[in-house]
Amino acid sequence: MTVSDTGSDARTRQGPGPLPLVLMLLPALTVVVVLFGGGLLLGVLQALGHLPGAGLRQLTGAHFSRILTDPDFFLSFGLTLYVSIVSTLLAAGFSVVAALALNRMARRYRLVHFVIQIPLTVPPPGGIATGIVIALVVMLAVVLAQMLTKAARKRGVIL
Amino acid sequence: MTRPVRRMTGWIVVAAIGLPFVPLILWSFSERWFFPGLWPQAWGLRAWTYIASTAGMQVMAAIGHSVVVAAVTAALAVAIGLPAGRALGLYTFKGKDLVSVILTLPIIVPPLCVAMGLHLWFIRLGLAETYAGVIGVHLTFCLPYAIFVLWGVFSNYNPDFEAQARSLGASRLAVVTRVMLPMILPGLSVAALFAFLLSWSQYLSTLIIGGGRVTTLPILLFALMGSGDRPVAAAVSLVFVAPAFVALLFSARYVGTRSLTGVH
Numbered sequence: 001m002t003v004s005d006t007g008s009d010a011r012t013r014q015g016p017g018p019l020p021l022v023l024m025l026l027p028a029l030t031v032v033v034v035l036f037g038g039g040l041l042l043g044v045l046q047a048l049g050h051l052p053g054a055g056l057r058q059l060t061g062a063h064f065s066r067i068l069t070d071p072d073f074f075l076s077f078g079l080t081l082y083v084s085i086v087s088t089l090l091a092a093g094f095s096v097v098a099a100l101a102l103n104r105m106a107r108r109y110r111l112v113h114f115v116i117q118i119p120l121t122v123p124p125p126g127g128i129a130t131g132i133v134i135a136l137v138v139m140l141a142v143v144l145a146q147m148l149t150k151a152a153r154k155r156g157v158i159l
Numbered sequence: 160m161t162r163p164v165r166r167m168t169g170w171i172v173v174a175a176i177g178l179p180f181v182p183l184i185l186w187s188f189s190e191r192w193f194f195p196g197l198w199p200q201a202w203g204l205r206a207w208t209y210i211a212s213t214a215g216m217q218v219m220a221a222i223g224h225s226v227v228v229a230a231v232t233a234a235l236a237v238a239i240g241l242p243a244g245r246a247l248g249l250y251t252f253k254g255k256d257l258v259s260v261i262l263t264l265p266i267i268v269p270p271l272c273v274a275m276g277l278h279l280w281f282i283r284l285g286l287a288e289t290y291a292g293v294i295g296v297h298l299t300f301c302l303p304y305a306i307f308v309l310w311g312v313f314s315n316y317n318p319d320f321e322a323q324a325r326s327l328g329a330s331r332l333a334v335v336t337r338v339m340l341p342m343i344l345p346g347l348s349v350a351a352l353f354a355f356l357l358s359w360s361q362y363l364s365t366l367i368i369g370g371g372r373v374t375t376l377p378i379l380l381f382a383l384m385g386s387g388d389r390p391v392a393a394a395v396s397l398v399f400v401a402p403a404f405v406a407l408l409f410s411a412r413y414v415g416t417r418s419l420t421g422v423h
Contacts, residue, residue, distance in 0.1 A: 010314060015250045025258060028243035028306060036265045036273070036299040038284075043276025101166065 186393035206390035210398065214383070218398060221379040226402065228290070228365075228375055229358040232297040233305075236354035237347060239298075240305035244350075247306070248313025266303045270363055278367050288370040296368045297361050301354035308353060312346030355406060 015021065049060040067073050186192065187206050189199030210218055246252075247259065277296060278287065286292030324338045325331075340347070362377040371378065376399050384392040 010249055010251050013250060013318075015252055018252075021246050021250065021252055024242035024246040027239045028262060028302060029258065031239060031298060031302055032262055032264060035280075035295055036268075036277075038280040039273045039277030040264070040268065041276065042279045043273050046275060046279070101164075 183393050183396060186390055187397055189390055192389075206388075206394040209391055210394050217374075217379060218376075218395070221374050221376045222398075222402065224374060225359055225376040228294055228297060228373070229355045231294050232301050232358040233351045233355040235294070235298055236301040236305040237309075237351045240302055240309050240350060240354075241347070243306050244309025245313045247310045248316065249318060262303055262306055264303075265299045270300070274363065274367050277364070281368050287368060288372045290373060293365055293369045293373045293375075296364045297358040300361065300364065301357045304357060305350040305354045308346060308350040309343075312343050312350075316343060352406060359402070 045059075047063055049056055049058065049063060185199060188202055188204070190201035190203035190205055192199035243262065247255065281287045281292050281296065284292075286295055320342070321334050321338050324334050329337065360377065361375070362381065365373060365375050365378055369375070369378070380392075380395050380399050383395050386392075
């Protein structure tokens with residue numbers, strides 16, 4: 001008996017009726033709609049110029065039109081779009097290859113299975129620290145490469 | 160793809176993940192490490208003594224705050240996410256797409272975009288600069304992940320076993336504790352681990368809602384890293400990663416290699 005021994009699936013299964021479904025989904029929907037939705041709504045209102053605390057009550061699209069006519073905004077918008085598209089493509093390409101390789105290895109070596117989960121545990125601030133470290137590694141590699149080039153030049157391997 | 164190529168790609172990925180930790184460890188034990196040196200010019204325990212003595216109380220307190228916030232957030236995310244994941248994974252119903260879009264909203268919308276709105280909203284709710292507020296804002300980001308893991312778990316789950324247990328005289332409670340929970344336990348622990356780690360790493364939301372009053376480990380880490388003392392920053396980063404690492408070690412042992420097989 002395993003979890004995946006399903007005789008039926010979500011499309012063919014008889015539902016438990018509307019009330020139990022609502023009760024199952026309500027807590028999650030409440031958290032997201034009340035906590036997150038409230039913040040989102042206030043954010044949108046703020047963007048439309050509604051700030052009662054500062055005496056601003058009128059809704060206006062002026063802030064949006066100012067952003068949309070600002071060339072600097074489009075520059076940064078374009079850069080963001082470029083970075084995310086390129087990294088998505090690279091990630092998609094590399095991860096397919098890596099997933100194929102790791103799927104087999106993770107089954108054989110427990111250590112590999114463990115190691116590939118590590119990035120999950122390294123949170124953004126830790127990521128920044130690792131970023132510094134990666135920069136450092138690159139720096140060291142450059143130094144090493146320079147040393148090797150110098151040595152090679154001395155021995156006349158290259159010009 | 161041939162086997163050697165596949166094997167090499169695998170080891171490259173493993174090395175890419177493991178390698179950044181090596182200099183981090185070296186940094187934390189270095190006294191002096193200037194540019195051209197491949198190794199630190201002088202070794203020492205200054206960074207670690209600083210963390211253990213001068214900043215010791217702060218670090219311990221921050222670890223305590225982080226553990227409490229992350230554990231409560233993970234428990235709530237799993238408790239609220241379980242029924243929702245079950246409803247989404249087992250059944251098709253009217254408005255399922257709308258429900259799933261609403262529940263994904265906190266993942267789709269970048270946190271920076273809602274930061275100001277969330278801050279105002281939490282002030283109005285009286286939750287700003289409180290523990291409950293920080294847990295609440297973490298929950299909005301962790302819950303969607305927990306729900307999506309459990310959605311995957313339940314779409315591979317066969318509720319017929321529950322009907323069989325019921326027909327054999329098991330009570331409703333017994334069906335939950337002795338049939339459902341044991342069957343979904345691997346996926347459930349993955350969901351809890353995800354939520355825990357996501358909460359553990361929250362910086363921006365903790366800063367905005369906690370207002371610097373709830374000093375979790377990321378808040379302290381940024382403060383210490385801002386001082387520009389690299390060995391100390393490296394040591395704090397390692398302290399920061401360690402508990403999460405322990406959680407992962409525990410889950411890897413507990414969940415095993417097949418843990419993620421049922422997770423979409």
